[in-house]
Amino acid sequence: MVRQTYSTLTIFLGLLILAAIPTFASSGDRNPTFQHCLKGCQLTYCEPHQPPIPSYLRLFGWTCKENCAYECGHTFTDNIRPGSKSHQFYGKWAFYRLGPFQEPFSILCSLGNLYVNYKGLKDLRRRVRKENGMRNWLIALGVIQINTWIWSSVFHARDTPNTERLDYFSATLTISYTLLYSIIRIFGLRTPISQSKYLIPVTALIGFIVLGHFTYLLSFPIGFFPYGYHTKFNLYLAATHNILWVLWSLSFSYKYPKIKIIGKTLEFPKPYPPHEPLGQNPKPSEYQTPAILVLLTTLAMSFELFDFSPIFRIIDAHSLWHLSTIPLTIAWWHFMITDAIELEGSLLSSNSNRQFNNGGNGTTGIDGDSKSNELDIPRTPNFTQVAAGTAGRLGRPISPGKSPKLDKPE
Template sequence: MKPSLLFAAFAFALLIQLTNASEGDRSYEFFHCVTICSLTTCSPDQSLPLTLRLTFWTCPQNCEYTCMHRITDAAKLSDDPILQYYGKWPFHRFLGIQEPASVLFSLGNGYMHLRHWSVLRQKIPLTYHLRPYYLSWVVVGVNSWLWSAVFHTRDFNLTEKLDYYSAALSILYALFFAVVRILRLRSPILIGAWGMLCLACYTAHVSYLSFVRFDYHYNIIANGAVAVLHNLFWLTWSAWQYTSWSHAKGGNRAFAWYPAAGVVLVSLAMALEVFDFPPYWGVFDAHSLWHLSTIPLIPIWHRFMLEDTRFEVEVGKREDKMRKD
């Protein structure tokens, strides 16, 4: 082995140590294993299996994966703690997919949105003013879960940002829609102004993360604040529907509990993120189970959209009839 190539291999391993490090990849054992693996197996004529090449694995990255699981298997045998590597637990990949459970459950969430697309288009009247916002909600949701699946397939800088930005867009759009629906905005000027404000906030958020600093803590706080505000809007609306004042103003929506149930259950599901733990069987961690738990919650919102549309259309017809009479 040429000295220059040996130095390059050690320099590459050292670079790995200094970027995005976790306890596992900072260890000498991992450093040594990856270095030896890279020196002995990575050569210009070496070729990875097709599934790994299709998912953009390189030989050094494959060495990292092999060493990670070699050390993890030894830790399990000796009852030592399981460590994270580059911010992730040691998952077993499938066909080159880094986190197969999270990918599967992300696609499941996207499917739940997509399968209601035709139902919403069919059952929501073309003349109903909220129809475009309901359909846009589906599009934003599918987009968000698609990029989540891509990110969990392979964690690159680009796929990570697309996942984070899509999630932020989904959360902010949910707040945009909540305000339009709950405050019953009908004026194009008011809706446009509110939409421009949301767009400006989103642009500033993405610009900061892209051009100033990709700050994970800021991203969590910003998205969390928007989500809390969104939840408070819907919880207040749901509670209002069961008051005597609401009934006197034509409320009496028997389905008004849907939004409250939706935001509460999603918040409880997100609590899984707090209880982080090594993946069971190298597949199911807290994050993947969070994605799994949100799949059955999506139909709650679609059911609300349909019920609310039906109620609003019927009320509108009665009001039109009264005005004519």
């Protein structure tokens, strides 16, 4: 069933890429013909004595000059000779708007992503126990994702410098948080039953890096944006996230070498401790999922690299990228929810067996320290506890109750 799902995803993405016929984009707004049309439109329709543009456009912040640019962009595109280059205007293709909304298909795809993240968040709350330590981190991921797709919808509805920044900042927040979650999950900084002392420092480090990135971007005046730097920053974060999950999946098939640094031996963490990934039989149901999804996501990102003029002036490469992330997001949520449940089961089973074998001794956390926040797992009392009368229900010590109150001597 899982293989059929990923085969369907692969075919779906492949068909989308084949449908994308790349063309060369150029600055149509610098073309003399476009500029002549723009000036004529402004002189004809944008003078104070002329009727204003429709109210539904003004309600969404459209100005007469922007409306002229929209009309002239389509007029220019209508008269392009067959086989000639397609042009962009002010960095955007000539899209047919729907009412005041600039890119209706991209809006629809963004709302589709918003819905599947909402659905994933809903499934998470239903399937993962509140006691599972990964639950709140995944809830935060869902909230961040929903916020990102809200601003993506707003940006594609009305492209302004402010909505552009909110869209880009939200996307960076999503990418950085998914990287943080992958580090937390893979290296065991937070598990369903314990927490590492490195969790807060690592979280703070990534937070400071992202905050520094945002501070740098905000140093530029409105209307100017360092697209190249911003893109590279996000690519580095996404690449690190992808590499970690591929290594995680491959650890079930390949044994990684151990590295000794300053007298300490470092090795890749076990995906489902304490089980050795190579020795697990059967293997976890979702162990291949991250690597497959990374491959499909990389394939889908080709839409961003090979831009093309909009099909029917509605569907462009960027909107197809948003469309392809809908099934990918569904698959990621399925994996993360299943993984959180299976990890909890693995750790609880291990701790229960360890406590039984140790005769009720405490458990040890990920850093070698006893963790007070681990679940109190019921255990069977040993013979000594029974004989001493200190064995309560399922091995929990019986409280001796209050000490008898002695009368004070008169």
